[in-house]
Amino acid sequence: MITEKNQDKHLDEMLRAALADDLPDEVAAGMRSRIAAFRAQTAEEEESPAAFFWFFRKGLWAALAIGMLVAGFLLQSLQSRNPLADRIALIKTEFANPETGRPADLHSDSWNSAPTAYPADNPGDKEV
Amino acid sequence: MNENVHRETRSRAILRWLVAAAFIFAVAASGLFAGMMNRAGLIFLLLGTAASVLMGFSRTEIAAAFRHAVGRPGPPEDLRRSAFFWEAAARNAWILGVLGSVLNFTLVLGGGSNGIADISDRMIQSFVVTLYGLILAIVFMVPAMKLSRRAGKEGFAAGRESAGKRFIFFERATGYALFAVILGLTIFSLVKSYPPGGPLPATRYMLHLPAALVVFGGAIALSLFMGTGGRSLTFGFGMTGLVALLLGLIQAMFGFVHTNISEIAAAVSFIISASLYTLLGLILLAAPLEDRALMDGRRDGKGRLSGIIWGIFPLLAFFFLILTWIMVITPMKKAG
Numbered sequence: 433m434i435t436e437k438n439q440d441k442h443l444d445e446m447l448r449a450a451l452a453d454d455l456p457d458e459v460a461a462g463m464r465s466r467i468a469a470f471r472a473q474t475a476e477e478e479e480s481p482a483a484f485f486w487f488f489r490k491g492l493w494a495a496l497a498i499g500m501l502v503a504g505f506l507l508q509s510l511q512s513r514n515p516l517a518d519r520i521a522l523i524k525t526e527f528a529n530p531e532t533g534r535p536a537d538l539h540s541d542s543w544n545s546a547p548t549a550y551p552a553d554n555p556g557d558k559e560v
Numbered sequence: 561m562n563e564n565v566h567r568e569t570r571s572r573a574i575l576r577w578l579v580a581a582a583f584i585f586a587v588a589a590s591g592l593f594a595g596m597m598n599r600a601g602l603i604f605l606l607l608g609t610a611a612s613v614l615m616g617f618s619r620t621e622i623a624a625a626f627r628h629a630v631g632r633p634g635p636p637e638d639l640r641r642s643a644f645f646w647e648a649a650a651r652n653a654w655i656l657g658v659l660g661s662v663l664n665f666t667l668v669l670g671g672g673s674n675g676i677a678d679i680s681d682r683m684i685q686s687f688v689v690t691l692y693g694l695i696l697a698i699v700f701m702v703p704a705m706k707l708s709r710r711a712g713k714e715g716f717a718a719g720r721e722s723a724g725k726r727f728i729f730f731e732r733a734t735g736y737a738l739f740a741v742i743l744g745l746t747i748f749s750l751v752k753s754y755p756p757g758g759p760l761p762a763t764r765y766m767l768h769l770p771a772a773l774v775v776f777g778g779a780i781a782l783s784l785f786m787g788t789g790g791r792s793l794t795f796g797f798g799m800t801g802l803v804a805l806l807l808g809l810i811q812a813m814f815g816f817v818h819t820n821i822s823e824i825a826a827a828v829s830f831i832i833s834a835s836l837y838t839l840l841g842l843i844l845l846a847a848p849l850e851d852r853a854l855m856d857g858r859r860d861g862k863g864r865l866s867g868i869i870w871g872i873f874p875l876l877a878f879f880f881l882i883l884t885w886i887m888v889i890t891p892m893k894k895a896g
Contacts, residue, residue: 496777498781505807508807515764517826528891
């Protein structure tokens, strides 16, 4: 442990001797300008368009996602029609009238009752 | 001496697997459970599980997991990785079992029917796929538990570079392609078996805009707030799916109170579609990303919350599927 500390001490002394504050003026000026350029570049990068676009893109995604979520909830609460829901309504009315074996309210215009079958489903079929 | 012991262990393991396979084959051949047969569902489950593990693991990791499962020794870290592979396979089988049921149920509802008895029978047949998934998950859990015990209780070594990392792109692409083919073939097979007169464009019944908007919008929003990665996606899909299921259930209950068939139908279709999209999101996006993060050493352990979501959400989706079945078959006269 003590040996290690001694080694560190020697190393410190060597570094101090090698990097003494006696740089020529032009070298010191060059270093100062490089440090200034580095600082300016870092500051520029922080405000660069890429960073701006990244945040903008992330914000855009978040807005899009929340928009999708709200639109989905609204569409569902408004009971927008879709083929699966129509089929379920048709089957449910079929279960309600098992003796007829067919939907009870096929010709209804209102969607408060079971909807009509899609004509495209069975183009050859005709209602009897 | 050591070589003989290894050979003996491997022979014993192979013999055990052969006896188990023979038993399953004998039960299937006996015809005792003929009513429990859903061939399309079974094929979907088996090939789907194979495709899903390819999405998250490299060939080297899969081969090592099989070698370790039949008794080949290895360092604890490798055994731990193989145990995780089998756990992931069990998880995928469980999720895919429920996904198969939801898919089958959707197609039964969308397909034509030969009367009430026929459609009821096919609806119940779709639940059988979950049973297959559960059995397959239990089978995969056996090597997972045995390997975990052999590996000890240490966590994963974080930062360790996986041997198969460079090849994962090929496996992932193959896994997704295989899954797409299996999904297409399963839909085709299920639709083909329905009585003539049934509406053939089955995909139309699988596309439900409100459910898709809620599930994907919610999952993206939550994962953006949580940060990138598989865990945030698992959380996003799981939580959004849960909200969607509850929303559908409440809407259906209102439908029963208002004796409004269209309201119930809208709610039931929302529940089924939201389950379908959530399970697809979990198996296709969240699970492979999370598996890869762990195998590549970017995570030092399995996510407890993710584990809960993977276990609980499919179970909830299955219960909600039973609820929707009850809602569909419950007779109801039109109000007014």
